[in-house]
Amino acid sequence: MSLTVRHVTDADIPGVVALVADRIGEEDAPEAQLVLEDAEYDRRRWTVAVDGDRVVSTMGTYPMCARLGDLELPAALVEFVATATDYEGRGLVRRQFDYHHTDLLQRDELLEVMVGITYFYRRLGYEYALPVAPWQEIPSGDVPDVPEGWTVRVAGETDRQTIRDLQRPIQNSTDLSIGLSDQMWSFLLRSPVYDTLLAEHRGVPQACGRIYLHEDDPYVMDLAGGSRDGLLAILAGVGSRNPGRNLTVLTRPEASPNLDDLGSLSETGEAYYARIGDPLRWLNAIRPVLSSRLSASSLAGEKGEGMISLYASSIRFPYANGEVGEFTRGPREQAPISKGGSGVPPDLMTSLLAGPLGFVGLAERHPDMNGGSQQELMSVLFPPLTLDVQTWVVP
Ligand SMILES: CC(C)(COP(=O)(O)OP(=O)(O)OC[C@H]1O[C@@H](n2cnc3c(N)ncnc32)[C@H](O)[C@@H]1OP(=O)(O)O)[C@@H](O)C(=O)NCCC(=O)NCCS
Known part of the structure; x- marks a missing residue:
């Protein structure tokens, strides 16, 4: 029988609760039940992989509230990720993450945060971007x-x-x-x-x-x-x-x-795992914050065309008089520095946009994070950030 990934239904709840108890912990099972039986919780946020009517893998997302400067931004948390032992290694969690990544973008929840298995979630696009406080x-x-x-x-x-x-x-x-x-x-x-x-x-x-x-x-x-x-x-x-x-x-x-x-x-x-699902959309969403950083800097009177290469693709944006214009996608730029642009490895994008190191701190640690002649612009637009992060479980 084929394995189907879909959102959870009433009939799946006992199977999900049993799977969570078995793979995550007995104490977590009543929490999964509480969420799934809550009429206010949107069941499209919780998926199962089923083999016939047996729930063999599951996970859920939950709404969070992010704020950057004066901007309120919808965000999400991921929890209750588990696959039955006899169904591991068949890509069921990856398939569910694909579903949720699309679903979260449709909800405008561009920033995700989670606590979870060491290293594993890097495979699914998450970065250890946000350090846990002492x-x-x-x-x-x-x-x-x-x-x-x-x-x-x-x-x-x-x-x-x-x-x-x-x-x-x-x-x-x-x-x-x-x-x-x-x-x-x-x-x-x-x-x-x-x-x-x-x-x-x-x-x-x-x-x-x-x-x-x-x-x-x-x-x-x-x-x-x-x-x-x-x-x-x-x-x-x-x-x-x-x-x-x-x-x-x-x-x-x-x-x-x-x-x-x-x-x-x-x-x-x-560190917490974090992921910005669509960096281009995030950059456009935070343009007021970027403009206020620019207008408060020594580059306030400058004007130009910015280019950030993500190596396999690029992002371009105009700026003038302390205002950052719309970010648009551009073609692959393998050698951005020679064209006056900067290089940002895509797997450090969330660290750049949301983390405490800022462009300068990341560039010191990663040779492919390179400002080139835009070094000052990148430092102004992406400074180190102070953070407060909350999650469901102890980080
Ligand atoms: C970790 C777990 C969720 C993985 O589920 P799964 O259905 O086997 O995962 P997938 O098959 O979708 O794996 C996705 C990718 O991660 C890889 N992978 C799986 N487990 C991994 C691990 N522990 N570390 C690194 N990579 C891992 C897979 O090889 C696969 O790689 P690929 O897509 O490049 O081939 C499952 O083993 C589990 O339920 N563990 C116990 C429960 C748990 O601790 N939950 C976490 C609470 S936060």
């Missing part, structure tokens, strides 16, 4: 008490707007943020795997954080709040629910400075 390790003896006047409780789905409001200042503090959407928070707040804590001062919610237990050790993600006391209240809440355990907290741009004196920082060298 973790703060707080020994159990250093976990604070709840500050005077604060209370901590587990948040429910009805708190999701409050939680999103608490996340926003942090997300707005970086050049690029990729944040959990309203629907993602709806799933996470109902998930049996996580507890999201809300700290309230005189009944007003002011801080939150999401806890994952790994072998009884608490990991804290999405920590957010405007005051040190609020963040301490969250950590105290985590500590009192997990007495005697060390806390591991994912640091964030605005939240972490308040807590520097607790424990120590640990850099893991990990």
Whole structure:
């Protein structure tokens, strides 16, 4: 019988849940079920490969919210990728990614982020473009008490707007943020795997954080709040629910400075996978940001025709008076430098457009990332970015 790839239906749900339990983990299965039984979740986002009526491979995408400068950009997360052991190596995951890459472009979700199997997703077009922030390790003896006047409780789905409001200042503090959407928070707040804590001062919610237990050790993600006391209240809440355990907290741009004196920082060298599905469309979508970078630079008064070779194809764009014009596709340019253009390897495009190294940092590391006589223009248009990234699972 032939193997068919299609979006999930009601009848597939038990098979998907069993496959997720078998290949990813028992604790993940109820989350898959929760998503698939949610009437608000668009089932075209979740695919299966079936052999007859047996589900033998599966994966899903979920809406995320990205922001670059003042631009809000739809984005996506990939999760729950699994193939039955006896069907591995037949291209079923690759076929599903082909489906989703088309589907995501139709949704304008040009930027994808994920956490997953080491190296594997490079094969499917993803780059390790976005480093994971340092973790703060707080020994159990250093976990604070709840500050005077604060209370901590587990948040429910009805708190999701409050939680999103608490996340926003942090997300707005970086050049690029990729944040959990309203629907993602709806799933996470109902998930049996996580507890999201809300700290309230005189009944007003002011801080939150999401806890994952790994072998009884608490990991804290999405920590957010405007005051040190609020963040301490969250950590105290985590500590009192997990007495005697060390806390591991994912640091964030605005939240972490308040807590520097607790424990120590640990850099893991990990990175999120990311992929910009159509770099040309992304460049056109972010033209206002590119123009503001240009107009704020020493090239503000310059005018010209830019050319970026992706080696197998190229991208061209006009610029003048601090404005970047429309990006269009051009032919293959094997030797762009000799024609006044720059070279960018396509498998580093997401790192260039969304990563923390910028053009200069990447060019220092990769001989085929080359500015040529456009070096300054490339540095201005693609600076190093500060980041805040959220994902479903612990990165
Ligand atoms: C990893 C997994 C999803 C691969 O599924 P699959 O259906 O066998 O994948 P495909 O056959 O579509 O493989 C796609 C490509 O990746 C390659 N590949 C498969 N597993 C790989 C691995 N672990 N590392 C590197 N490459 C791998 C295949 O050879 C294939 O290459 P090609 O298209 O160039 O020939 C599957 O082995 C699995 O379910 N693992 C356990 C579950 C899991 O850990 N899920 C991830 C949670 S994020």
